[in-house]
Amino acid sequence: MDGLEMRELRYFTAVAEELHFGRAAERLGMAQPPLSRAIQRLERRLGVLLLERNRRGVALTGAGEVLLNEARVTLDAAAAAARRTRRAASPRGPLVLVTKATGSHEILRKLLDAHAAEPDAAEVEVVLCGIGEEERLLRDGRADAALLHPLFSSLAGFDSEELLAEGQVAVLPAGHPLAARPFLSMADVDDVPGLPPARWPRRDGTYPPGAGPEIRDLSQLAQLIALGRTLAVVPASARAWLWSAHAAVPLTDAPAVTTHIAWPSHSRSRALAGLIRTASRL
Template sequence: METRELRYFVAVAEELHFGRAAVRLGIAQPPLSRAIRQLEHRLGVDLLDRDRRGTALTDAGRVLLGEARAALDAVAAAERRTRRAGSPERPLVLATKAGASHELLQRLLDAAASEPGAAPVEVLLCEVGEQAGLLRAGRADVALMHRPFDDLAGFDTEDLCVEGQVALLPAGHPLASRDQLTMAEVRDVPGLPIARWPRLDGSYPDGPGPEVHTQSQLAQLVALGRTLLVIPASSRAWQWPDHVAVPVVDAPDVTTVIAWPSSSRSLAIASLVRSAADLRKTGAVDPDGPRASHDATVAQLRG
């Protein structure tokens, strides 16, 4: 299969209309129809059901749609990474969730800047859960991510620190005066449901809380007394004066990691990983093995 054929098929599969797909692709409809027929003939399966009522995907077509999207994304990412690798003076792009791990990020940027000959680092701030997509698309070289919340599949990682979580509450709420809370308490606050972030597949968990997908949405809803959220303690960097953060003593710990594509052999990324590993907080990881751990990582990156 050629990438051209995959692009044609994705357009038809998403539009479910050959005329609209042809306009989207900037080609005439007859050659588009022939290309899809030829692709079906080569694969030996029907990808589309065509009748007077319209066009629909077959089971085989639904499989190819998912695979084709992934293949085209991989081709685009390879193109971006290749072009970036051909620019020796380019900065490394580090993706991180806006407001998260602020102190660690600042220390990492300072440490990287102090390394002789190190590549400059450009920070790409994103919303919750977007780092994985930026890495896979080749739009970022490395990312600060959080286990167990972020999608780390296909990436190499280095643990940097472990932290607890806090409940972010409206400042005037009675629970805001507490020294600590439990998960049971924050799950059952009358009139203040927990906000719902999208899962890795884009769907939202069930519950009465509002669906949010940006930090600004969340910040205003908390300030208005419409929701609360349990978040890593370091994410308090973006909280408003109308917010109060209260430790949640039995919330799962969150591990901040630096992540990069497992196929990378970049010396610039290796240098940044070394700087990040040197900044681990005391007690955050095994004190007996941090140097051996990240030296092994750097050796892997160097190939």
């Protein structure tokens, strides 16, 4: 962001998130008067009002909302750059590959086995994470590569290689009448009496409206399906985590799910390049 300092962005972000100069100053470990003056100088430099101040408190203007979004992106990118730089200073450390805990075990095992057979292959540390965490870990510099599903995660800013394309299944309680069918359609599972579809978090952490439970982790989802409280539509490879209390029925018209290995587009890591070469040959 031309003309803006990282310190200014940190100050503004703290005030914009707290909507209170006193709390923001405490969060930053500084006194309130210099913080107020810093925000005023920032507004004068930009020539726009960022915050509405009145007796009831502080509120963001439209311009302030834009700057908050941009500042978060910039601060996150700076933190990620610092982490990647520290990782680059330790070239003998393992590559970190992140994937959902319920990701395709078969394609992951094939990738790891094929890579381990390569001469001078780097060690790969696999980090299994929860819903939506793999993209965030890759973006913030805590991982070198990630297995991502573009249907659920964004590949923007990454290079990627497609590893697998698969259909989806409906996971239901094993005793439910629909579980006995050889296949189902999306319409069949859209409005099942007493069995509302699970609601997955959006990328911003909010949930879409609906009657189904908000899913926070996969063990919770598995329990709720087994108890007959919900159903879920998931990639076919997720059958790996099913219990005997679950049934997976193929869906005839669900969009295909592709699994990509993704990595930062600006990476110059030779070790990572070796892992990607292995993945491209699977």
